[in-house]
Amino acid sequence: MSAPLLTGDDLRKSFGPTVALSGAGLELSAGEVVAVMGPSGSGKSTLLHCLAGIIRPDGGTVRYDGRDVSAMSDGQRSALRRSEFGFVFQFGQLVHELTCLENVALPLRLGGTKRAEAERQAAQWLDRLEVGDVAGKRPGEISGGQGQRAAVARALVTQPRVVFADEPTGALDSLSGERVMTALVDAVKQTGAAILLVTHEPRVAAYSDREVMIRDGKSRQVESVPAGGA
Ligand SMILES: Nc1ncnc2c1ncn2[C@@H]1O[C@H](COP(=O)(O)OP(=O)(O)OP(=O)(O)O)[C@@H](O)[C@H]1O
Numbered sequence: 001m002s003a004p005l006l007t008g009d010d011l012r013k014s015f016g017p018t019v020a021l022s023g024a025g026l027e028l029s030a031g032e033v034v035a036v037m038g039p040s041g042s043g044k045s046t047l048l049h050c051l052a053g054i055i056r057p058d059g060g061t062v063r064y065d066g067r068d069v070s071a072m073s074d075g076q077r078s079a080l081r082r083s084e085f086g087f088v089f090q091f092g093q094l095v096h097e098l099t100c101l102e103n104v105a106l107p108l109r110l111g112g113t114k115r116a117e118a119e120r121q122a123a124q125w126l127d128r129l130e131v132g133d134v135a136g137k138r139p140g141e142i143s144g145g146q147g148q149r150a151a152v153a154r155a156l157v158t159q160p161r162v163v164f165a166d167e168p169t170g171a172l173d174s175l176s177g178e179r180v181m182t183a184l185v186d187a188v189k190q191t192g193a194a195i196l197l198v199t200h201e202p203r204v205a206a207y208s209d210r211e212v213m214i215r216d217g218k219s220r221q222v223e224s225v226p227a228g229g230a
């Protein structure tokens, strides 16, 4: 087996007196879909934020593609996030003042792509996620499920190698949630990206290749469990 693309080892993180992670580990290989499961407050989002270089752990190491993320400066980590990673959160977090097309084009624009080209690619991704018809609408004018599919398009438009998805269907009913998950997993299978998926819904985790549990309230350990199988 080839070396994992992303590795977290013995990660520790506290917020004041609250221990969020106390020795969590995880490996993600290229193209793999891994679901992180566990009860509320167990440290799932904190683990995702450490692995994605959003927050710096107090202890332990994060390695991405042979590089030690924990040792990078803030600027290096933010450049890494922009160029290699995509993000989908529970409430989409689309920019309300922009149309869906402009939202999806935004990561390309920030990376220096000219407007016409960015919007051409954005339109393709919206079509691929079957929300091309809402391209000209603002987030307040579309459904939650459409918004999440637009958010997935925005996460994928830069063709990231890893997509971090924190409860991407948490605000949706189960049918809309399944459409979002199907669209996300199908799209990354085409691009070859890996997904780190945080969820507490077994139905959502079933889209993964492998499940990892964070147990025990303040999360002492992350251990592999047999794949739930999709
Ligand atoms: N910025 C923060 N400041 C203070 N405490 C925090 C912060 N972020 C997380 N925590 C605490 O760390 C612990 C783990 O939080 P985390 O958000 O990682 O849990 P989670 O598993 O994602 O929960 P949920 O399923 O509810 O999203 C919790 O006790 C939480 O209250």
Ligand SMILES: [Mg+2]
Pocket (backbone or CB within 6 Å): 044, 045, 046, 166
């Ligand atoms: Mg969380």
